[in-house]
Amino acid sequence: MPLATTSTGGNEPLLQENKPAAAEKHTSVSGAVFNVSTTIIGAGIMSIPATLKVLGVIPAFILIVVIAWLADISVEFLMKFTYAGKSTTYAGVMRESFGRLGSVLVQICVMTNNLGDVLSGNQPEGSEHLGVLQKWFGIHWWNSRAFALLFVLVFVMLPLVLFRCVESLRFSSAVAVFLAVLFVAISSVMAISALFQGKTETPRLLPHLDNKASFFDLFTAVPVIVTAFTFHFNVHPIGFEMDKPSDMTSAVRISLILCGTIYFTVGIFGYLLFGESIMSDILVNFDQNSGSPLGSVLNDIIRISYALHLILVFPLLNFSLRANIDEFLFPNWPVLAKDNTRFLSLTFVLLVVSYLAAIAIPNIWYFFEFIGSTSAVSLAFIFPGAIALRDIHGISTSRDKIMSTVMIVLAAVTSVIAISTNVYSFFS
Numbered sequence: 001m002p003l004a005t006t007s008t009g010g011n012e013p014l015l016q017e018n019k020p021a022a023a024e025k026h027t028s029v030s031g032a033v034f035n036v037s038t039t040i041i042g043a044g045i046m047s048i049p050a051t052l053k054v055l056g057v058i059p060a061f062i063l064i065v066v067i068a069w070l071a072d073i074s075v076e077f078l079m080k081f082t083y084a085g086k087s088t089t090y091a092g093v094m095r096e097s098f099g100r101l102g103s104v105l106v107q108i109c110v111m112t113n114n115l116g117d118v119l120s121g122n123q124p125e126g127s128e129h130l131g132v133l134q135k136w137f138g139i140h141w142w143n144s145r146a147f148a149l150l151f152v153l154v155f156v157m158l159p160l161v162l163f164r165c166v167e168s169l170r171f172s173s174a175v176a177v178f179l180a181v182l183f184v185a186i187s188s189v190m191a192i193s194a195l196f197q198g199k200t201e202t203p204r205l206l207p208h209l210d211n212k213a214s215f216f217d218l219f220t221a222v223p224v225i226v227t228a229f230t231f232h233f234n235v236h237p238i239g240f241e242m243d244k245p246s247d248m249t250s251a252v253r254i255s256l257i258l259c260g261t262i263y264f265t266v267g268i269f270g271y272l273l274f275g276e277s278i279m280s281d282i283l284v285n286f287d288q289n290s291g292s293p294l295g296s297v298l299n300d301i302i303r304i305s306y307a308l309h310l311i312l313v314f315p316l317l318n319f320s321l322r323a324n325i326d327e328f329l330f331p332n333w334p335v336l337a338k339d340n341t342r343f344l345s346l347t348f349v350l351l352v353v354s355y356l357a358a359i360a361i362p363n364i365w366y367f368f369e370f371i372g373s374t375s376a377v378s379l380a381f382i383f384p385g386a387i388a389l390r391d392i393h394g395i396s397t398s399r400d401k402i403m404s405t406v407m408i409v410l411a412a413v414t415s416v417i418a419i420s421t422n423v424y425s426f427f428s
Contacts, residue, residue: 029242029247029250029251030170031173032170032238032239032241032242032247032248033251033254033255034170034174034176034177035166035167035169035170035173035234035238035316036231036234036238036251036252037177037255037258037259038173038177038316039231039234039313039316039317040228040229040230040255040259041176041177041228041259041262044224044228045228045262045266046281046306047224047281048224048225048228048263048264048267048270049266049267049270049271049282050278050279050280050282051221051224051225051267052267052270052271052278053204053278054218055218055221056203056205056207057203057205057267057268058205058206059218060221060264060267061264063221063222063225064225064263064264067225067229068229068259070380070381070407070410071230071231071232071380071381072252072253072256073403074232074380074381074384074407075232075235075248076249077384077387077388077400077404078090078232078235078236078384078387079235079239079245079248079249080388080395081093081096081097081387081388082236083245084393084395085392088236089236089323090106090233090235090236091103091104091106091110091327094106094383094387097386097387097390098386098390102383103327104328106324106379106383107324107328108375109375109378109379110233110375110379111321111324111325111328112374112375113230113233113375113379114233114318114320114324145359146359149355149358149359152311156311157318157351158351160172160312160314160315161314161319161351162347163315164337164343165241166234166237166241166316167241169316172312173312175308176308176309177258179306179309179312180262180306181262182301182305183305183306183309184262184269186301186302187265187266187270187273187302188265188269189298190273190298191269191270191273192269194272194273195272200272200273201271201272201275201276203271203272217421219414219417219418219421220418220421222414223373223377223414223418225263226376226377226380228259228263229256230376230377230379232380232384234316235252237319237320237323238251266282273285283302318354321350322346322347322350323336325350326342373418373419374415374419377411377414378411380411381407381410381411382408382412384404384407385403385405385407385408385411386404388401388403388404389401389404
């Protein structure tokens with residue numbers, strides 16, 4: 001197998017210099033499922049119930065299914081052209097098709113998308129939401145936001161981000177998936193209990209359209225779900241540690257089914273619990289007074305479990321963020337994993353920047369809306385579709401080209417409408 005060269009996109013900084021032989025690969029399908037699922041779920045699950053409030057249950061379900069299906073097709077395009085070429089990275093595949101500009105666009109989108117996820121936090125304007133530790137022990141310096149984040153950064157995140165192989169994160173990813181499932185399970189129990197007590201609200205099956213603006217507001221929900229299914233920046237690091245391409249295809253499809261089920265379950269039960277009062281981040285709803293000791297305990301468990309989930313998501317997002325920053329800044333340097341000084345320096349700088357930004361910018365959810373309409377939709381649909389249409393290896397079928405065109409057109413139209421609507425709402 002030919003070596004990956006700088007002219008074709010270079011090497012994934014944390015991967016082998018060439019496409020590894022089967023004997024060198026060791027990632028199992030289950031390990032890949034955990035890593036892909038953890039990358040997918042991330043913080044996106046928190047906004048899914050709000051999309052059901054905007055869209056209604058039926059359109060939201062259809063949209064989740066369609067976007068998951070298109071995500072599977074876009075990954076198929078990426079892997080097909082990766083194995084047909086010489087590169088082992090997303091940026092490299094784009095470089096093969098569109099030159100240096102293509103690889104730079106991917107790197108910028110990955111850095112924008114992942115940096116936003118890495119820095120995620122939420123503090124609604126005009127309200128204060130105490131952390132679980134502050135609720136239990138009162139407000140002290142040692143359980144403040146700044147100190148708690150610093151403790152987690154040093155003793156949990158730092159050891160995990162020092163791993164130089166995605167496969168090494170499979171156990172933390174498995175725990176992250178379990179915590180997300182626990183969140184879904186507790187939410188479901190609470191919703192079913194409220195249903196029997198007659199305290200739930202009937203979910204709206206279709207959107208409520210009362211004026212022209214409401215119709216265009218529906219498009220703002222699309223980028224949220226697209227962001228929730230954007231994991232393409234980790235396809236190459238995970239895929240090239242597996243025995244064969246079909247294993248990655250299986251892992252991706254299992255993960256999409258699992259995550260799609262989790263998303264819709266959280267959405268429907270979250271809607272049952274909170275109805276029209278659902279916040280853009282449903283975790284804020286679980287901070288409200290439940291009215292019973294058991295409900296308060298369940299609220300705390302949900303908040304803790306998801307906080308731990310997000311902590312374990314960080315290393316996977318940081319993995320691709322660090323790799324793309326290195327590839328962008330040092331395209332002709334040796335492999336990052338083999339350069340201890342550069343690897344450690346970049347790792348520590350990213351941790352420090354992430355910490356300072358998380359303290360200074362506790363609310364970036366408006367930023368997420370624009371990420372979903374730009375970098376996320378480009379990584380998930382526009383770039384893979386463009387690669388298949390460019391077809392430099394002559395391997396795209398008629399079906400591939402039709403699907404690529406559909407993906408690009410749908411992504412572009414919905415993104416333009418969503419951005420325009422958000423801008424209009426911001427200034428109106």
